[in-house]
Amino acid sequence: MRQTKPLPTAVQRWVEQLTGPVVAVRDASHDWHRSRVWELTGRGGARWYVKVSPSGKFFTRETRAYRGVVPALGHGRAPHLLDSRADDLALLLTVAPGVPAPGMSLASAEWRSVHSQAGMLCARLHEAGALDARDRAEAAASLAAAADGAEKYLGRAGDRLTEDEQQLVRDYAARLRRVGRVPLGYIHGDNQPRNWLWSEAGLALVDFERTRPAARVQDLVILAVTEWLDHPDREQAFLQSYGRGLTGAERQALRCLSALDAVNCLAWGPDNDHPEVTARGRRTLDRLMKEDRP
Incomplete structure (x- = not known):
């Protein structure tokens, strides 16, 4: 059984500065030890995803993609990048449908x-x-x-x-x-x-x-x-x-x-x-x- 990964405290504090209090956290990582993704729920039921990249290279690629390439897919066809934090290799994303x-x-x-x-x-x-x-x-x-x-x-x-x-x-x-x-x-x-x-x-x-x-x-x-x-x-x-x-x-x-x-x-x-x-x-x-x- 895959071990649940805890959301780093520093990353949650950063997220809450942007979203307000987080009331629930669910580990949504892939079945791979370097995958770190969590679904967050705020007051009122609002949801986001936060991802901690496996490496600086992946963080750079993904942040660049969300800013310059992903918008070409169209509205609702991918998550939207709300913010990123290079110190923790963290990305805060909206929830795409499906x-x-x-x-x-x-x-x-x-x-x-x-x-x-x-x-x-x-x-x-x-x-x-x-x-x-x-x-x-x-x-x-x-x-x-x-x-x-x-x-x-x-x-x-x-x-x-x-x-x-x-x-x-x-x-x-x-x-x-x-x-x-x-x-x-x-x-x-x-x-x-x-x-x-x-x-x-x-x-x-x-x-x-x-x-x-x-x-x-x-x-x-x-x-x-x-x-x-x-x-x-x-x-x-x-x-x-x-x-x-x-x-x-x-x-x-x-x-x-x-x-x-x-x-x-x-x-x-x-x-x-x-x-x-x-x-x-x-x-x-x-x-x-x-x-x-x-």
């Missing part, structure tokens, strides 16, 4: 609607303003940076991969460097249903700590190796609302990135006692090995 989509018993048609709206929101996010020179350079280098990370994750995964599997990952990392030009933009960075809130009002996105300039196709990796692999109709619904199909270069990049995601999962999942992530990596790697090394 509950995480995986926690709902949705029918197939409803899941297609969820993915359709996710495609629309991702398009808005990916096109949220022109990239300046610095962001464009970061985005243009993002696939090479992903390829560079392969050896680090292979080292962490160790003997969880066979020699043939390690070589497969290295081959895909090399191929990723040669896919050519792909569309760039601002990506969510952890685009998956656990960060999608579904309600009668539609879909809202949350958790922007990994939002950054990058190749847009990087936002589709988790979906491609989980949701879309078993439900191609959801991919079709997403891309139709996204406004375009993927280019040939993006399709190649997506396959390469899937291999890198697999080794990342097999490095991170066991070390963080996260069987779901571990299983995702193993399933992807087994599939790629079967398709590439029959």
